[in-house]
Amino acid sequence: MNIRKWHWSTSSLQTKLALSVLIMTLPLVGLLFYNNFYAIHVVRGQVADSYTDTFTLYMNQIDEGLNDVDAYMNTLAFGNDLLAIGQAVTDDDYYTAKFYLYNKLSQEMAWYPSLSSFFVYEEKRQEYMDISSGYTERESIKNYVIDLIHRKKEMQGDITKRWQYHQIGDEHYLIDIVKAGDAYLGAWVRTKQLIAPLRTLKLGKEGEILFANDQGKPITVTNLILDKGIELRQDMTNYYLSGSDRKYLVVGEHSSRGNFSLFALIPDKNILDKLPYLQRVIWIITFGAMVFIPVGLYLMRRSFLIPLNRVLLAMKKVRGGDWGVQVNMHKTSEEFLILGNSFNSMMTEIQMLRVNVFEEQLNKQREELQRLQLQVNPHFFLNALNIVYNLAKVKNFELILEMTMSLIQYFRYLFRSNTSFVKLEDELEHTRYYLNIQSLRFPGQLTWTIDAPVYLTETPVPPLIVQSFVENSIKHAVTLDEPIDIAVQIDFLEEEKGMKIIIKDTGRGFADDVLKELQAGRSVQNDRGEHTGIWNIGRRLRLLYNDTVTIRYFNDTVTGGAVVEIMLSTEPELEEML
Incomplete structure (x- = not known):
């Protein structure tokens, strides 16, 4: 028995078992996934909080340093030192004030380690002075600052964020300028100098720390931003992941003294490397569950569902009439072996019981057939003897011989016809006798014809099948009032591989109540409560052909006589045959 199909149905046991396994395992897998992502989220949050705290602390230090510079510059701007330069009348006064301010700024600059340089610009004389050393870009900064003062852009900024970002050449700076009369005092800081202390933070091989302006444009490390597709947001209330092909954890802090922000770009893979064991265990368990679920379903199907399906298919075949089915329970569990062997033993016993019951039914059918065949109408026998007696009285020896010979042949066939089937030729010959x-009994009142193809004469038919219907026609149709014709027509049905037998007469036909009972397949009884010959022959045909025979009863629309149409198979499964 080949069991290869898996029938998915909401009411089937195999579907319920599969769903039960999934219901038990999928929540566990979902919990593992959740735990995995939750652990990643926690680690990211912890890393982000750590860097945020560090950045907040350092940004406060930067802002405090810039604020100190602002406060110092404001003191100078509203004091006499800077005003003296702008208000000097003579050159001696101007250079004296300038020299004094230079020395003062040079001495005070040591108090501001984050500061790169102070500068002073006198607008009337258009003289620029800076207090710095070792910077190769001093000339470019000088030109940029003078142009900036002339354009007076710096004066239009937010008073709370006086340090503005500027790019001069390839370098990035924060510049702050105050005005006192015709003189300007300013300071500038390299962004590299501010970021330098944070380079000691371990951000991973590809991590970076950078400044960005208020528009989210990077001040430093622009290549990394462009290559990795990292977005710098202004909303820094929480960390976020950004990047096109590789994700970076982005944390930052805004400056309260300038239009810039500090960002840290931490590769996400470096963060997750801090929990390798837990992550590997979770993924191994998760993928193991995804693998073992189908494996478990397969083993359950092979060990439980397939043997059970074998039993179910065998029971379906039994319900369909196949009583010889056996269940093959090889290579299965002991419980199913016991179940299969018990089922096979039960089917063997049922098969033997059915054989015995079938043989008993056959014996009963034989007895009933013989009894039906030997039912001789006593009136026919007495009338035949009476005819012979009357012929003897008138000494009509020729008719006596004919009558006697017909009776001999008639009763010889009748008493030897104790089999289930005879040749059609013998049945028709008996009907002719x-x-x-x-015809001798009703001279001039009865005519008849029998027509059958020669190639059907060897066909097996039940005995007395034609003669019984002919006898019924004579019993109910022949009278002394008018002649009656009886016709027997036999034809071959090629498509059905069967034979059609028609017996019709020109009498009064079936009565309406009798015809209704016959067409409904119910028994028709005579006045004495006996079954008619038609019921007997119908019973015989059903016993022999297992209800595959078709018998139709109707009255001819032209003559009004009774018509019986029988369709039989020409190849019956004969039990015994002459």
């Missing part, structure tokens, strides 16, 4: 006897 019977009609010949009736």
Whole structure:
């Protein structure tokens, strides 16, 4: 028995078992996934909080340093030192004030380690002075600052964020300028100098720390931003992941003294490397569950569902009429072996019981067939003897011989017809002897014809099948009032591989109540409560052909006589045959 199909149905046991396994395992897998992502989220949050705290602390230090510079510059701007330069009348006064301010700024600059340089610009004389050393870009910064003062852009900024970002050449700076009369005092800081202390933070091989302006444009490390597709947001209330092909954890802090922000770009893979064991265990368990679920379903199907399906298919075949089915329970569990062997033993016993019951039914059918065949109408026998007696009285020896010979042949066939089937040729010959006897009984009142193809003469048919219907026609149709014709027509049905037998007469036909009972397949009884010959022959045909025979009863629309149409198979499964 080949069991290869898996029938998915909401009411089937195999579907319920599969769903039960999934219901038990999928929540566990979902919990593992959740735990994995939750652990990643926690680690990211912890890393982000750590860097945020560090950045907040350092940004406060930067802002405090810039604020100190602002406060110092404001003191100078509203004091006499800077005003003296702008208000000097003579050159001696101007250079004296300038020299004094230079020395003062040079001495005070040591108090501001984050500061790169102070500068002073006198607008009337258009003289620029800076207090710095070792910077190769001093000339470019000088030109940029003078142009900036002339354009007076710096004066239009937010008073709370006086340090503005500027790019001069390839370098990035924060510049702050105050005005006192015709003189300007300013300071500038390299962004590299501010970021330098944070380079000691371990951000990973590809991590970076950078400044960005208020528009989210990077001040430093622009290549990394462009290559990795990292977005710098202004909303820094929480960390976020950004990047096109590789994700970076982005944390930052805004400056309160300038239009810039500090960002840290931490590769996400470096963060997750801090929990390798837990992550590997979670993924191994998760993928193991995804693998073992189908494996478990397969083993359950092979060990439980397939043997059970074998039993179910065998029971379906039994329900369909196949009582010889056996269940093959090889290579299965002990419980199913016991179940299969018990089922096979039960089917063997049922098969033997059915054989015994079938043989008993056959014996009963044989007895019933013989009893039906030997039912001889006593009136016919007495009438035949009476005809012979009357012929003897008138000494009509020729008719006596004909009558006696027909009776001999008639009763010889009748008493030897104790089999289930005879040749059609013998049945028709017997019917002719019977009609010949009736013709002598009703001279001039009965005519008959029998027509059958020669190639059907060897076909097996039940005995008395034609003669019984002919006898019924004579019993109910022949009268002394007008002649009656009886016709027997036999044809071959090629498509159905069967034979059609038609017996019709020109009498009064079936009565309406009798015809209704016959068409409904119910028994018709005579006045004495006996079954008619038609019921007997119908019973015989059903016993022999297992209800595959078709019998139709109707009245001819032209003559009004009774018509019986029988369709039989020409190849019955014969039990015994002459």
